Amino acid sequence: MRPVAPVEPPDAAELASIRAVLAAVQPVADRTMAQFHALMFLRHPELRAVFPAAMDEQRQLLFRALQECVRHGDDPAALRAHLVPLGRRHHTYGALPGYYASAEECLVQALARYGGDAWDERAEAAWRRLLALVSRLLVEGLEETRATPAWWQAEVVGHRQAADDVAVLTLRPDQAYPYRAGQYAAVETPWWPRVWRPYSFGSAPRADGLLTLHVKAVPAGWVSNALVHRARPGDVLRLGPAEGGMTVNHSSGENLLCLGGGTGIGPIAALVEEVAAHGPGGRRVEVFYGARRAAGLYRLPELRELAVRHPWLTVRAVLSEGGGADGTPAGELPDVVARYAPWHGYAAYLSGPEAMVRAGAAALRRCGMPADAVRHDLAGD
Ligand SMILES: Cc1cc2nc3c(=O)[nH]c(=O)nc-3n(C[C@H](O)[C@H](O)[C@H](O)COP(=O)(O)OP(=O)(O)OC[C@H]3O[C@@H](n4cnc5c(N)ncnc54)[C@H](O)[C@@H]3O)c2cc1C
Incomplete structure (x- = not known):
């Protein structure tokens, strides 16, 4: 790939005017995003076909994505972590690198229309700088997927x-x-x-x-x-292509603490299967499997059978609506896991409803687990 000049992130003064514009358009965010889409589809009518019929969710997602970019506007590493994977996903949606310069221009026009007094020359220059950086990172993700099927x-x-x-x-x-x-x-x-x-x-x-x-x-x-x-x-x-970094590093030998809530047990069971196939290499794997009621623990028999076969694996069920007759503990998964602390030497893998994952990650941090040892695939952390 040809080398590209780095784009400097906005400085503090520029970020202040970017935030002022975002605050000004927030009450009319839906209209602003609709204006952006209308301008994009005028320039690139072929793009309409890659979006769903109902665009309300797209407008919300786009505004939320902009808020995220502004939140991390002075932190290129956080922007990269957020935007490069998103650019890879754009490959599946049918995006082409040439669309991003148009998107920058259309977004500037939409913000100019609804930004009120907050929009001036300085604000425009600041937004252009931020959007250039955003495009650069999205295109980087898109380019990475060139050799992969889009779907x-x-x-x-x-x-x-x-x-x-x-x-x-x-x-x-x-x-x-x-x-x-x-x-x-x-x-x-x-x-x-x-x-x-x-x-x-x-x-x-x-x-x-x-x-x-x-x-x-x-x-x-x-x-x-x-x-x-x-x-x-x-x-x-x-x-689309496989995504996500909740994978096991087989050379690290760290113990695994796995929290799976509801269908979130899927990737956790997959991790256990992979460790079993690869060999545990001296590591322990502790699985906490949570559901509201016993009927929701539909993979428990299969996991317990694996635990009987593999001494490195422990599986514990947790029910949030009253414990089970067989002594299954009652409580929210994060609280129960915290009761078993300390978790020194463990890396945590969390999967399930968003509230459970966020509460679980917070509980483990309170137990002293370092941030880089707590892994999940929710955006925004
Ligand atoms: C990394 C990742 C992996 C995921 N893996 C799985 C998986 O393996 N299995 C799985 O079933 N889901 C999984 N999900 C969730 C899945 O992506 C969808 O969000 C979910 O299936 C709802 O999509 P939908 O189109 O049916 O609902 P939408 O049309 O998006 O939502 C309709 C309504 O339901 C509400 N809603 C959305 N989610 C929930 C919820 N969990 N509980 C109650 N109300 C809700 C919304 O607020 C909205 O009002 C995963 C999510 C992420 C981020």
Whole structure:
């Protein structure tokens, strides 16, 4: 790749005027983002086809992404950690490097229209600097994926109900699909074109190349309900490339503390399978598996069987709505895990509902676990 000149992040004064504009447009964020999309689609009509029919969610996502960029505007490392993976995802959505310069221009015009008194020459220069940096990092992510397919087609070859509103889907990708235990992929169903949602792989890579997803239908959720209640063998989904850094470093030998809530047990079980296949190398693996009620612990028999076979593995179930008759502890997963502290020498892997993951990460930090030993795939940390 040809070398590109670095873009300096905005300085403190520039960030102040960037923030003033963001505050001014916040009450009309939806209109501002709609203006941006309208300008983009005028310049690049072909782009409309890569967005979903309903654009309200896109406007919210875009404004939230802008807020994140401004929040980390003076921290290039944080911007990089946030934007390079997003640029990789843009490859799946059909973005081309040439779109980003247009996007900068259209965003400047939309902000100028709604930025009120906060918009002046200085603000414009500051925004242009920030957006140039943002584009640079997104394009970097996009370029990294050049050799990778933008998406795979995957046929549903198995679909079974595993618990209330939870389905396990077995998929056969149309070509070899590389991934590691603990990773996830953006998934699109035929019923909601161009609406992509991330789902984790529920097992480590298999010799037969099949993939599994464990999906819980959430109230009024578009994609999850389609996957749980509508998908059947023969249906074809699209999958983006594998993403996420919640993978095991087999050369580190660190012990693993794994928290899986609900379908979040999928990537945790995958990690356990990978350690079993690779060999534990002297490490211990402690799994805490949480659900509201016992019926939600649908992978417990399978995990307990693994624990019987592998002395390095301990599996504990936790129920938030009253403990089980068999002595399963009651409580929220993060609180129960904290009771077993200290966790020196462990790296933590957390997966499940966002509130559980954030509470779990905070509880482990309070137990003295260093930030880089607490791993999960939620944005914003
Ligand atoms: C890295 C990552 C991995 C993920 N892996 C999995 C996985 O393996 N299995 C899985 O089932 N999900 C997983 N998710 C969640 C998944 O991506 C979707 O967010 C979820 O399925 C809802 O999408 P939807 O289109 O059905 O709902 P949306 O249409 O996005 O939401 C519809 C409504 O439901 C609400 N809602 C959204 N999520 C929830 C929720 N969890 N509980 C209650 N209400 C909610 C929304 O606020 C909204 O009002 C993962 C998320 C991330 C970030």
